[in-house]
Amino acid sequence: MQVEPSFDQVPFDNSGEGNPPLLRVENLTIDRGHCRVVEGVSFQLPQGSHTAIIGPNGAGKSSLIQAILGLIPCRGRLEWLGNPVIGYIPQKLPVLRSFPLSVVEMVALACSCSGKLCKQRVREALHTVGLDQKAHRPIGVLSGGELKRMLLAYCLVLQPQFLVLDEALAGVDRAGAVAFTELLQKLRTVYNWTILQVSHDLQLIREQVDWVIGINRSVIFMGKPGQVLQGDYLQRLYG
Numbered sequence: 364m365q366v367e368p369s370f371d372q373v374p375f376d377n378s379g380e381g382n383p384p385l386l387r388v389e390n391l392t393i394d395r396g397h398c399r400v401v402e403g404v405s406f407q408l409p410q411g412s413h414t415a416i417i418g419p420n421g422a423g424k425s426s427l428i429q430a431i432l433g434l435i436p437c438r439g440r441l442e443w444l445g446n447p448v449i450g451y452i453p454q455k456l457p458v459l460r461s462f463p464l465s466v467v468e469m470v471a472l473a474c475s476c477s478g479k480l481c482k483q484r485v486r487e488a489l490h491t492v493g494l495d496q497k498a499h500r501p502i503g504v505l506s507g508g509e510l511k512r513m514l515l516a517y518c519l520v521l522q523p524q525f526l527v528l529d530e531a532l533a534g535v536d537r538a539g540a541v542a543f544t545e546l547l548q549k550l551r552t553v554y555n556w557t558i559l560q561v562s563h564d565l566q567l568i569r570e571q572v573d574w575v576i577g578i579n580r581s582v583i584f585m586g587k588p589g590q591v592l593q594g595d596y597l598q599r600l601y602g
Contacts, residue, residue: 540564
């Protein structure tokens with residue numbers, strides 16, 4: 364069933380494929396101090412889908428991601444299918460780039476095993492993202508695109524079912540962003556990842572994702588990229 368996007372009645376089912384939802388979000392509300400930053404947000408993420416969240420700065424996108432990850436309190440309901448392993452690629456690395464850690468050491472932190480098996484997984488992950496020749500370099504010398512590929516290698520070792528990217532390509536040049544996105548799509552196909560991504564790059568979103576959620580504190584619209592990344596929908600979202 365194809366659901367037409369609407370301003371007045373936001374569609375809840377974005378699967379269109381018959382896949383069960385990995386995550387169902389119902390009436391999620393988030394307060395930061397005395398300020399309500401997200402109100403009454405509902406959507407679901409079918410297994411294997413790639414969904415993008417867009418919206419203006421200050422719209423509550425990162426707060427929504429943090430609530431889904433359990434990093435901040437919220438009200439409403441988060442219903443998971445099983446207990447999926449979650450990979451997370453943030454906008455900024457949550458450790459100082461001057462920290463004396465090599466690429467291979469950073470990626471190995473994701474290992475749940477040890478010894479030869481861990482080394483093999485790390486080696487394969489770095490090869491997959493094209494960083495095997497930089498495995499022993501300090502993380503501080505990596506470019507923005509290389510740093511994000513290192514975090515993607517970390518997620519490969521983690522073996523997630525759900526991957527979350529919070530403006531992960533901010534500060535990465537266009538060529539690096541395109542290369543990263545193409546690699547991400549290949550890995551999604553191989554591993555059947557469910558992906559939730561916050562991004563401002565509407566062109567990459569138009570080319571790569573299955574479904575778009577426009578948020579400005581509450582859900583403004585949901586729909587396929589070709590339906591909602593145009594005209595009145597974007598005007599309503601960004602003003």
